[in-house]
Amino acid sequence: MxxxxxxxxxxxxxxxxxxxxxxxxxxxxTGKVKLLSLKEINCHxxxxxxxxxxxxxxxxxxxxxxxxxAFDCFADDTGLEVETLNGEPGVYSARYGGEPRSAExxxxxxxxxxxxxxxxxxxxxxxxxxxxxxxxxxFEGICKGIITKENKGEGGFGYDPVFQxxxxxxxxAELSSEEKNKISHRGLAIRKLVAFLNEYPN
Ligand code: IMP
Numbered sequence: 001m002x003x004x005x006x007x008x009x010x011x012x013x014x015x016x017x018x019x020x021x022x023x024x025x026x027x028x029x030t031g032k033v034k035l036l037s038l039k040e041i042n043c044h045x046x047x048x049x050x051x052x053x054x055x056x057x058x059x060x061x062x063x064x065x066x067x068x069x070a071f072d073c074f075a076d077d078t079g080l081e082v083e084t085l086n087g088e089p090g091v092y093s094a095r096y097g098g099e100p101r102s103a104e105x106x107x108x109x110x111x112x113x114x115x116x117x118x119x120x121x122x123x124x125x126x127x128x129x130x131x132x133x134x135x136x137x138x139f140e141g142i143c144k145g146i147i148t149k150e151n152k153g154e155g156g157f158g159y160d161p162v163f164q165x166x167x168x169x170x171x172x173a174e175l176s177s178e179e180k181n182k183i184s185h186r187g188l189a190i191r192k193l194v195a196f197l198n199e200y201p202n
Contacts, residue, residue, distance in 0.1 A: 015075035141189030
C-alpha cells in the first residue's frame, strides 16, 4: 500500500540552510530516504562553530539537531588546507580575512600569505558527520590542487578563483558546476554518504 511505503521512508535532516545543497543530495538518494531541511523541522537558530577542527564542527552541528530535535541528521564542514601554512586557513576558511566575512578579503589575505612561496600545494577537505539510529558515522572528501598567483574565472564561490585542482589547468571558478561536482571535496564526501545510505538496511 502506498501509505505504508511512505511511512517507512527514513527521515533524515540535512543541517544546512542552503536549499540547493539539499535538493542536490535528495536527487542522489533512492526513494527510501526523505531529506528534511532545518526550516522543515522549525530550527531557525545558528549552531555556533566553536571547534578547532572540521570533524568537531560537523559533529557539533549534527549532535545539536539530534539532541534538540530528536532527528537523525547529517552535517558538513569544509576547509581549505594550505601545506606551507601548516593547514591554514582550515577550519577558519570562512572568516580568514576577518569580519564581516567576504571571499574577496579571504583571497587577498591568502595570496598575501603565499607571496613569493614556491610550494603552493593545498587541498579542500569536507567532513560529514551522520547520526543514524544511535550511531555516528563520518565521511571525508579531499580535493588536492594548488593556489594560483591570481584570481581566474567568474564561477563558483569562496576560494574557487584561486584553487586549481590537480590535473587541471583551470581553477574551480573556470569549471562548470557539473565538472566541479565530479571532482570536488564536497561531491566526493556526499557520494560516500549517499552510497552508505542507499546500502543501509531498511
Ligand atoms: P562550509 O563549511 O561549506 O560553509 O565552508 C567553509 C568555507 O570554506 C566557505 O565559506 C568557503 O570560504 C570555503 N569553501 C568551502 N567549500 C568551498 C568550495 O567548494 N570552493 C571554494 N571555497 C569553499
